[in-house]
Amino acid sequence: MEDIIKLHDKKFRIMIPAAKIDEAVAAVACRINEDYRDKPTPLFVGVLNGSFMFMSDLIKKIEFNNELSFVKLASYEGTCSTGCVKNLIGLNNSIEGRHVIIVEDIVDTGESIEHMIGELKSHNPASIEVCTLFFKPDSYRKQLPIKYRAMEIGNEFIVGYGLDYDQLGRSLKDIYVVTE
Secondary structure, X not given: OOOEEEEOOEEEEEEEOHHHHHHHHHHXXXXXXXXXXXXXXXXXXXXXXXXXXXXXXXXXXXXOOOEEEEEEEEEEEOOEEEEEEEXXXXXXXXXXXOEEEEEEEEEOOOHHHHHHHHHHHOOOOOEEEEEEEEEOOOOOOOOOOOOEEXXXXXXXXXXXXXXXXXXXXXXXXXXXXXXX
C-alpha cells in the first residue's frame, strides 16, 4: 500500500484503509440481512463500473437467497458530474413484483440514482431501496431516501475500491483522496 499515488495528472493519498471499508460493508450487509431474510429472492442490481468491488464483497456477506444483475450508467467526466445520465447497459431480468436493492459505489448529487429509480419503477417492482458504499450528504440534491449507507463522506474526490479517475484507480483496495 502506497501512501501517495499518481493517476494521470493528479496525486492521491490514502483516506480510508481496506480494513475500515470491510467493516462498513459488513455492517450494511447485516442491516440488509435483517430487512430481507424473509422476502422472496430479492434482486441486487449493481451499477457498473464503480460498484463491482462493493457488490462482490457485499453479496458474500448476504445470508439469504438472492439474484444479481448489473446496469451501466454514466454521468462523470474526469472529477466532475456532467449532470447528464446515460443508460449504457440495461436490465435483462423481469423485476415486476420483486424486491430490488440497487448497489452503488457512491451517491453524490443523486442524478444517477434518481434516473435509475425512475426507470426501475416503470417495471412495477414490489420495492426499491438503495445501498451505497459512499454517500455525500453535502452534495445530495434529491429527496429520494438512501436507506443503506455504508459510509458518509464530504465532497472529496476519491478513487479506489471500484471508483476511478478517468478509468484509473479502480483496482486499489484502499480509498484515496485527491491532494492536488
